Amino acid sequence: MADIQNGDSCSSSPLELFERVTAQGEKVRSLKAGKASTEEIDAAVKLLLSLKVTYKTATGQDYKAGSPPVDFSPVSNNGPITTQDEDFVDPWTVQTSNAKGVDYDKLIVRFGSSKIDKELINRIERVTGKTPHRFLRRGIFFSHRDMNQILDAYENKKPFYLYTGRGPSSEAMHVGHLIPFIFTKWLQEIFNVPLVIQLTDDEKYLWKDLTIERAYEYAIENAKDIIACGFDINKTFIFSDLDYLGMSSGYYKNVVKVQKHVTFNQVKGIFGFTDSDCIGKISFPAIQAAPSFSSSFPQIFKDKKDIQCLIPCAIDQDPYFRMTRDVAPRIGYLKPALLHSVFFPALQGAQTKMSASDPNTSIFLTDTPKQIKTKINKHAFSGGKDTIEEHRKYGGNCEVDVSYMYLTFFLEDDDKLEQMKQAYTSGALLTGELKKVLIETLQPLIAAHQQRRKQITDEMVKQFMTPRKLAFDF
């Protein structure tokens, strides 16, 4: 079927059609229940049938009550839709039974996004004159929506901006949490564009057993780790939802605009909400959607409503932005473009996302060199063989080896990585030796992060989080 997500402004989106069929169905039922005249019922049924035909033409799918168009919605009303190999991905849960991790090619098909292929990577290099980031070279950012539009804009000297974020569920961040920020920092540098970073403390308050005050504290602590990634204070605005919603003349207006154009049926389909969920959760997707529109930041973009947004994020956040892209043309805004990353594997293996609540699944940004060493040696899942003899004979399996996977994220040197892959696969390199390389890569990286974080004062956090003009003219 046509890629509805990448289509231009459409007066009737599949979801709107779905809603219209549903509403007409309800009308027919109420006419019948109300014992309306045969003519009235017949006319209503006729309209219902014709709407169903329109729906099928537009979506290639039969209308099914309670199931919004599939391409728009990764989860059905009855719970998750899983691919044949049982991967499950939504903003709160990522699960796969495969030791290699989620099947990302299948996810691209299911989510209706596009693969970041060699051609796109080459174009990024050509347009910016910079070597593509290792996350691009190694398929860590693997999927996109409308990235070519962004490159067109850049070539035509049309401005755009970056938007990413984090849900501050605890004080502690682990190395996996750095991925979107490392990449976003690189994007900001090569494109030289404004960046807004959302801390969804309101979301964490709604979803977790936290007070508002605690959620906000976590946001501030997380902001320090984010700033320590090296963002340019003149080009970056970091905001807590709880704070910024009460400080912006544009944000709430955009939230309400989104909220007017998304029904409960839709968020039920997209996020799996139920009637027992609180109304805060049900309306939250609009809060994550609104920063995709430049008018949410009048202090940066003045009255400009047409500055396009590029969102680098992990693929599990895509449901929010599929919804945003569906709504955008209906409220007169541009659809945000997206760059999706894979998930960072837990030490125990790629079957699950790392968890900030289990210290042994992750390397935390607060870990000491000794903790890093112990965790990797003790917990990093090995693709090596059980004995040295067998390993020398049969070699290790990089596809499931967590130490090797981590090196693909953090070791910059392509040649060295390739050498190790060959040596490990052949059996020349032992698991302990591979782990040693990872330990020696992560220890200085995390020590340097801790060093930078120590320099971050409350005053700097306050500056980053103050709504203000950035170093760009709009």
Next chain:
Amino acid sequence: MADIQNGDSCSSSPLELFERVTAQGEKVRSLKAGKASTEEIDAAVKLLLSLKVTYKTATGQDYKAGSPPVDFSPVSNNGPITTQDEDFVDPWTVQTSNAKGVDYDKLIVRFGSSKIDKELINRIERVTGKTPHRFLRRGIFFSHRDMNQILDAYENKKPFYLYTGRGPSSEAMHVGHLIPFIFTKWLQEIFNVPLVIQLTDDEKYLWKDLTIERAYEYAIENAKDIIACGFDINKTFIFSDLDYLGMSSGYYKNVVKVQKHVTFNQVKGIFGFTDSDCIGKISFPAIQAAPSFSSSFPQIFKDKKDIQCLIPCAIDQDPYFRMTRDVAPRIGYLKPALLHSVFFPALQGAQTKMSASDPNTSIFLTDTPKQIKTKINKHAFSGGKDTIEEHRKYGGNCEVDVSYMYLTFFLEDDDKLEQMKQAYTSGALLTGELKKVLIETLQPLIAAHQQRRKQITDEMVKQFMTPRKLAFDF
């Protein structure tokens, strides 16, 4: 059954119990569907049954799936619950088949509020030393929640504040819209307390076919009519939701707190929302709830979270505040107290509320003396007899006569009103003569309003709507 709404802080409200039974029911169903072990299912069923007993003990009602506790919820999931005589009241629709209007005594029983009786009116007079307002003397404000708490507070010199509001659905306001403001102004004068006035332009944007900009314009225009009622600029803060949410460090936080503690099931039960409603409508009740808490206005109350709120409003707004009162103790806040008014009848009769969209159902604040005269003579429903002879013989019926009803709202002189009632009932006073009295009462009243409104500058509106300290110390 016990008045659950007026009870103190309760760890398990009827609604919470309802939710728990519902959730446990869902668990039992999913265990059965998932083919869980017999022991597991039995244990879950046992808990379900015991929860149902607790629910019945607490509410006096049997648990019924999909129907939240009746005292809390005027409408069921299947639509309105109407009393035997078919009155229907919710924030968007008021209907009755009775020419005398809604049966307010029944509404008090159904909503679980308390009647404003002679004793309470006497206490207000005793405590304030002021003659009770004609709206109290004549039962126009007829119902309350916790007004005695407010009077206790006043006697003990404990501060409280007033909160009322308006949904700016158009530029045009009619005389009926003045009722809560006339009364609120009187309350502010006799108690000398801060007042906040909410203009729900976000609500009107969500419910109507309006742009955000237009809804905001209506809010500003309506603010002028409200200011023209004579509110003290040093004691009154007027706010548009679309504006103030982006200007307050306290408002959004309270909105999210309420949103965390109200489920879709609950708003479905209270307001009749469906799955096809947009998520903006579904979460809106929290926006109307939050100004009931003093911490939504830090510029007025500083960090004080325990200043009680008194809300004068028409009875159709009560569902919002029943919800608010249910949530308040669970988020550590005081329940707001309420004073409820009857509806202002349409010129055509008390069966419906006046409509701002039909010019002939109402006297507008912009009407000329001539328009007022024509509308009343032509459209005001008469309780008189068809011929002068019959009228002289049998007399008129004040209970259904709209001109007489209007006079109860606007004629201050009790003796004159009583004389007219007797003369009309006896037949001595003709319909035309009664209408003449009303015309002569409304013409100067509206002319004076127009005169005052003309004096309202944009600068004054801006001042009233600027978040600021009022003339009270907290």
